[in-house]
Amino acid sequence: MARKRRRADWHAGELNLTAMIDLAFQLLSFFIITAHPSDVISQLNVFRPSPEQVRKDSDLPDQMIKIQLLVDGAAINDRPVNTKALGSLLQTLAKDDKKQTVLIICEGESQHGRLIEVLDLCAKVGLTNLSVLSAAVGGH
Amino acid sequence: MRKKPEEYLTGNLCAMIDVVFQLIIFFVCTTQLQDQSKDETIRLALAPHGVVVDKKDPLEITVDVNIKGVISIGRTPLSPDLLTRILKKAVKDSRQPVPVVIRGDFDTRHKSVKDVMDACAKAQIWKIKFAALREKA
Numbered sequence: 408m409a410r411k412r413r414r415a416d417w418h419a420g421e422l423n424l425t426a427m428i429d430l431a432f433q434l435l436s437f438f439i440i441t442a443h444p445s446d447v448i449s450q451l452n453v454f455r456p457s458p459e460q461v462r463k464d465s466d467l468p469d470q471m472i473k474i475q476l477l478v479d480g481a482a483i484n485d486r487p488v489n490t491k492a493l494g495s496l497l498q499t500l501a502k503d504d505k506k507q508t509v510l511i512i513c514e515g516e517s518q519h520g521r522l523i524e525v526l527d528l529c530a531k532v533g534l535t536n537l538s539v540l541s542a543a544v545g546g547h
Numbered sequence: 548m549r550k551k552p553e554e555y556l557t558g559n560l561c562a563m564i565d566v567v568f569q570l571i572i573f574f575v576c577t578t579q580l581q582d583q584s585k586d587e588t589i590r591l592a593l594a595p596h597g598v599v600v601d602k603k604d605p606l607e608i609t610v611d612v613n614i615k616g617v618i619s620i621g622r623t624p625l626s627p628d629l630l631t632r633i634l635k636k637a638v639k640d641s642r643q644p645v646p647v648v649i650r651g652d653f654d655t656r657h658k659s660v661k662d663v664m665d666a667c668a669k670a671q672i673w674k675i676k677f678a679a680l681r682e683k684a
Contacts, residue, residue: 428560431567438574449597449681450648455664455673476657513657519612520653522660523592523679530596539675541661 451526453511453539470507472500472534474525475542476517481525494528501532509534514542585650586611586622592653594679607646608637609678614652616659627662634670644671650678 474493475482482488483496500507509529513522522539529537589611610630611619618625620633637645647667651660667675 424564428564428567431564431571434571435567435574438571438578442574442578446591446680447599447682448591449594449599449679450676451594451597451679452674452676455668455675513661515656515658515661517657518653519651519655519657519660520592522657523594523651523653523677526677527594527596527679530594530598539664541657541664 451523451530451537452535453526453537455539470504472497472507472509474509474511476511476513476521476525478514478516481521490524490528493525494531497528497534498532501534505533506536507534509537510540511537512540512542585609586613586619589613589650589652590654591650591678591680593681593683595681597679597681599681604646606637606641606643607648608634609648609650610663612649612651612655612659612663614654616656618659618663627666630663631666631669634666634672638670638672644674646674646676647672648676648678 473484475485480487481490481493483493488496511522511525526537529535608620611622613619618627618630620630625633634645634647647663649660649663664675667673
């Protein structure tokens with residue numbers, strides 16, 4: 408009788424997986440709740456001229472595009488423009504020479520986002536020689 | 548023949564457990580934990596034509612500038628002088644130009660970004676990158 412009971416109770420290779428499945432579901436719930444789609448980040452390279460370079464290159468390059476970012480707008484080569492016109496002007500200028508220097512002068516109170524927009528426009532038309540300067544504030 | 552009570556409750560769960568483990572592996576592989584050091588309040592401007600970052604340079608220093616003009620690295624606020632000292636030390640330790648990425652909010656005033664750029668200049672770092680969004684998730 409005891410031998411029969413032992414055979415009835417013994418099952419080959421049985422393992423209680425209940426706890427493991429519970430843990431698996433908990434892990435899954437954690438990752439589902441904490442997962443979020445990440446944004447694709449891009450980077451825009453600029454060059455900030457060093458004081459030595461400014462002294463060395465005392466003469467400005469012949470072909471240079473000067474973009475001024477003002478608080479309430481923008482200007483290219485001292486000509487006021489809006490973003491759309493700026494894009495088409497840069498495209499026209501880039502057709503001549505993509506390696507020409509682009510000098511972006513930002514006013515202190517201008518938005519950083521507008522600087523990114525201008526840098527993006529330059530990247531779009533293939534202008535890679537970009538320098539960013541800050542406009543003098545209060546005369547210093 | 549009458550079924551035993553426990554037979555009504557059992558079913559073949561093998562396929563479901565396989566799917567559960569595959570889902571766990573998927574989420575473990577795609578979870579990004581390192582981005583938690585960045586300031587999530589900063590809304591980056593859109594730049595669809597920027598260079599996509601594939602591989603992060605281990606020497607790269609990311610400087611955050613939020614909408615209030617507060618400069619921080621890894622969520623630790625810094626003054627411009629402290630930032631200058633940190634950058635100088637980084638350049639001295641690495642003995643080569645250190646890439647600096649500036650993450651500025653769209654509405655951040657340029658004068659705050661200028662402070663970071665001036666700190667980079669004082670540390671002899673002339674090449675700067677601005678972080679932007681290529682695609683919104």
